[in-house]
Amino acid sequence: MAxxxxxxxxxxxxxxxxxxxxxAQRMALELLERDRDGGRRLARALExxxxxxxxxxxxxxxxxxxxxxxxxxxxxxxxxICAVESPADVLAIEQATGFDGRYFVLLGRxxxxxxxxxxxxxxxxxxxxxxxxxxxxxIIATNTTVEGEATAYYLREMADRHDVRVSRLxxxxxxxxxxEHTDRSTLAHAFxxxxxxxxx
Amino acid sequence: MAxxxxxxxxxxxxxxxxxxxxxAQRMALELLERDRDGGRRLARALExxxxxxxxxxxxxxxxxxxxxxxxxxxxxxxxxICAVESPADVLAIEQATGFDGRYFVLLGRxxxxxxxxxxxxxxxxxxxxxxxxxxxxxIIATNTTVEGEATAYYLREMADRHDVRVSRLxxxxxxxxxxEHTDRSTLAHAFxxxxxxxxx
Numbered sequence: 001m002a003x004x005x006x007x008x009x010x011x012x013x014x015x016x017x018x019x020x021x022x023x024a025q026r027m028a029l030e031l032l033e034r035d036r037d038g039g040r041r042l043a044r045a046l047e048x049x050x051x052x053x054x055x056x057x058x059x060x061x062x063x064x065x066x067x068x069x070x071x072x073x074x075x076x077x078x079x080x081i082c083a084v085e086s087p088a089d090v091l092a093i094e095q096a097t098g099f100d101g102r103y104f105v106l107l108g109r110x111x112x113x114x115x116x117x118x119x120x121x122x123x124x125x126x127x128x129x130x131x132x133x134x135x136x137x138x139i140i141a142t143n144t145t146v147e148g149e150a151t152a153y154y155l156r157e158m159a160d161r162h163d164v165r166v167s168r169l170x171x172x173x174x175x176x177x178x179x180e181h182t183d184r185s186t187l188a189h190a191f192x193x194x195x196x197x198x199x200x
Numbered sequence: 201m202a203x204x205x206x207x208x209x210x211x212x213x214x215x216x217x218x219x220x221x222x223x224a225q226r227m228a229l230e231l232l233e234r235d236r237d238g239g240r241r242l243a244r245a246l247e248x249x250x251x252x253x254x255x256x257x258x259x260x261x262x263x264x265x266x267x268x269x270x271x272x273x274x275x276x277x278x279x280x281i282c283a284v285e286s287p288a289d290v291l292a293i294e295q296a297t298g299f300d301g302r303y304f305v306l307l308g309r310x311x312x313x314x315x316x317x318x319x320x321x322x323x324x325x326x327x328x329x330x331x332x333x334x335x336x337x338x339i340i341a342t343n344t345t346v347e348g349e350a351t352a353y354y355l356r357e358m359a360d361r362h363d364v365r366v367s368r369l370x371x372x373x374x375x376x377x378x379x380e381h382t383d384r385s386t387l388a389h390a391f392x393x394x395x396x397x398x399x400x
Contacts, residue, residue, distance in 0.1 A: 005248045005249045006263075008248070011245075015231070018227075027216045029286065031246075035215055040246070042212040042215055042243075043244075043246035044243075045205070045213075046231075047240065049208070049232065063206075086229065086233070088226070
């Protein structure tokens with residue numbers, strides 16, 4: 001006998017991050033009681049997305065076409081490439097900055113202990129792009145974790161081989177943050193990396 | 201041109217209660233990066249549930265069959281019916297108590313201001329069930345809101361007409377609750393409804 005559709009829906013909803021037994025129940029009942037059209041729309045959107053969304057052939061971001069929207073956009077500059085760990089980082093940078101260059105999505109970070117090497121991050125593809133004479137700068141926007149830093153180091157050496165200028169996101173005290181509540185290593189780094197104020 | 205499948209997925213996920221722009225993004229990326237099988241399974245479960253789940257012909261709970269699992273269960277007693285406002289209340293009572301009678305799901309509460317009358321709550325169906333000689337007790341488990349109380353009053357009159365005993369969930373201080381933090385009306389009600397201790 002097949003599983004009960006309601007139980008199966010509860011179980012399936014729990015694959016969503018942050019959804020436990022109680023929220024799955026709340027979601028299922030809400031859709032059944034008040035929004036069946038929304039539920040059907042979500043079913044179709046999930047099916048299409050899981051089937052059609054692949055990695056962009058040039059930057060490895062998620063896209064339903066061969067090349068993603070950003071790579072297809074002629075108005076963006078080919079001179080700067082920003083390397084990030086995940087598609088979420090692309091969205092964050094797009095929303096927060098006016099960056100108009102290209103991206104490269106590693107979809108992970110170098111982690112020898114987990115068996116993740118340069119080939120898993122598509123670094124051959126990035127190297128091919130860096131060898132293009134149009135590229136002048138590589139912005140390394142990996143996370144400031146141990147693995148993110150190791151990945152940044154590797155990317156820097158690669159860029160050096162192709163005479164591409166390298167930059168890294170500034171690290172320091174977050175805006176709106178209070179020194180008292182800033183963790184020690186961030187504070188130590190920000191103190192040691194203090195910058196002269198203009199005109200002083 | 202059709203909407204981008206990724207944007208469409210983000211938009212569709214927001215029909216889930218408690219899911220805003222940021223969690224939709226996190227869910228979409230998590231499924232795409234790490235759990236496409238889960239995403240496909242959720243799509244199928246949603247489609248099946250939205251298409252097949254209807255109201256039980258005898259108790260109005262959600263079910264994919266004509267009668268729900270509880271109404272079909274021969275081991276449960278026909279002598280007691282518990283009337284609740286929503287399917288979530290059935291799940292809550294099943295999980296918290298050893299109740300082995302039947303349910304009736306109102307799927308709402310009487311609310312003349314919103315135009316919700318007895319026929320919208322399927323009360324003719326409940327009345328037909330109360331007229332069955334096997335039914336001895338109606339447990340009224342509507343919420344303790346104004347509308348829930350009005351609904352309880354209406355149900356009580358209906359049960360009286362059919363000589364069915366009526367009970368209502370006990371109201372008072374929650375277990376594990378501190379008097380200091382109990383709201384005034386609950387405390388006043390619990391104080392006025394105090395019960396003699398056995399043997400005193």
